[in-house]
Amino acid sequence: MADFAPIDFEMMARALSLAGRGMYTAHPNPRVGCLLVREGRVIGEGWHRRTGEEHAEVNALADAGIAAEGSIAYVTLEPCSHHGRTPPCVDALVKAGVRQVFVAMNDPNPAVAGEGVAALRKAGIDVRVGLMAAEAESLNEGFKRRMTKRLPFVRLKIAASLDGATSMKSGESKWITGDESRQDVQKLRASSGAILSGVETVLMDDPALTVRGEFADNGGRQPIRVILDSRLRMPPTAKMLGLPGRTVVFCVDDSNRRALEGAGAIVVRVAEKGGRPDLVAVLHEIADMEVNDLLVEAGATLVGAFLMERRVDELVIYQAPHIMGSETHGIANTPDWLKLDQRFALRFTEASMIGRDLLVRARPAN
């Protein structure tokens, strides 16, 4: 890795901050920012807002105008050299006369990785790769996961009491976390390409699973709603089927598919595992729908299935400030875990207050 100067870190940090503006809108594309600098001063800023719109580099070049000639570009992701929905950014950088390019990370798509850097170098531009690579990767974990593994990044959202309960055995159930936590869930949803739940939740709560409020994509897009429903028990009258955005229902027995399709659902039959949709098959299908980040908001059975199959990349737990005790349901049904060694080992990455609740983030220990 090259040595980088303090000014380079400062400028790339600003480019990363620009990239972050695409947090809720850029997907399925990666979140990318670009800064153009000349004689130590920023002359152009750009970020990628939405698929089909300009890439970060093109926006930064437009912002800089003719001043871009002889400038240095800081780009959080390797510029593209291929024609996609927009022309190659490499061509634009070359044409504008940029003299040097700092790249935080290579394109994670193995089919094109390194091509953009090679094309820039071929055009005589000095390219330095790897500046703040870890920070850049954390912005686009889902994109990288999809490009390299044909899987989305799976984020499990849980709302529970401090002692891990979600509802009373008596059936009594209501929101147990506070307003601030529920608003925070809107951010999780907005940064996700899809939200997954189970048919039991649909039958019980008839949820919308949409993004509402300030984090909604003002382009009108909604995350894909994904429902696991082995035998298609979901009613065609389910609320979500009448809402903007797609609803995809995964089943293993699709004999009832007509009614749901008539109500607007996309029904996908996948391989079964123990009578239920095989989670890995489902995740591959979801990746094929260009979903980088999948948010799982499900009941104890489905949460347990994701945990038992070790298909969780991050847990986001909202802990409400109370003890609900023993006459309750827990967050995960894990009938296969009879030995302590089978537990899902984590490492905490965050613990902070959110309103009166505690927000805990954790990732698999290994």
Add this chain to the structure above:
Amino acid sequence: MADFAPIDFEMMARALSLAGRGMYTAHPNPRVGCLLVREGRVIGEGWHRRTGEEHAEVNALADAGIAAEGSIAYVTLEPCSHHGRTPPCVDALVKAGVRQVFVAMNDPNPAVAGEGVAALRKAGIDVRVGLMAAEAESLNEGFKRRMTKRLPFVRLKIAASLDGATSMKSGESKWITGDESRQDVQKLRASSGAILSGVETVLMDDPALTVRGEFADNGGRQPIRVILDSRLRMPPTAKMLGLPGRTVVFCVDDSNRRALEGAGAIVVRVAEKGGRPDLVAVLHEIADMEVNDLLVEAGATLVGAFLMERRVDELVIYQAPHIMGSETHGIANTPDWLKLDQRFALRFTEASMIGRDLLVRARPAN
């Protein structure tokens, strides 16, 4: 309340810091610190280490020597005016010629509250009360609780997984929290006058319930071990009976008391409630043993009883970084809580990392 100058806050903060040195040794006395200041400079420091030893004021006066004359004293608790195990501090302050005394909080003992201040004033000393009173009270919550309510401050220690499990239903059980958490429990124990557990825990784990390591009182004292054992099933061979310090066993049926008493236990029969020792009666008895802070380290049944009776003043929860799932035992058996409204509502007061675990402190919401 009087107005206080910045210098007064600075000096009282130092006195509070001195008081904190008695955290693990001062009980059953309160933790008290005293600073003597002359012309803006500290000329004497003192704190109370242990019952029967000098009070903070006397130690500070000894530290200052003849320079104490004309000085200002900052005392975290109202000086005593009565003869206890040591002579009255008021007399010592007057005799040394201290000209002004800042007192953080009055003595919480209603029988003597205000007497020390009155005696100082009668001797012509200017006394200001209430400087950093909240901080001073937080050092001696247990002492205040005992003096005003004949109850100890009840602190419930829990070690559980992130989803609130403590052991497997299969019976498999082992430490689930890390070394740092277990070391932190030694601090909780050392700052407590007694540690309470149930006979089930004794029968299952045969615990020592002693303070070990750096936080042990170097005067050799151990917290009182309190075991709730309705029908005296505790074996005379229990490990704790052979260890330094007292073991007190509360029962409702004392027909087996001889064997336990022969093994060194103090057996106390108390009123029953539902066939078990009445918790309030037990807590009054514990307060009468001069216990300010009671640490409850118990199994799910006893933890549930304390919660259901709302006899918990603080929860200290060590959350291990894993999900143990549904085939587990939880932290509290609460068979009476069938409705969500019965839950124990809390407010979080701390959330921090301790090793790889999460340490959460919470108090009753009201």
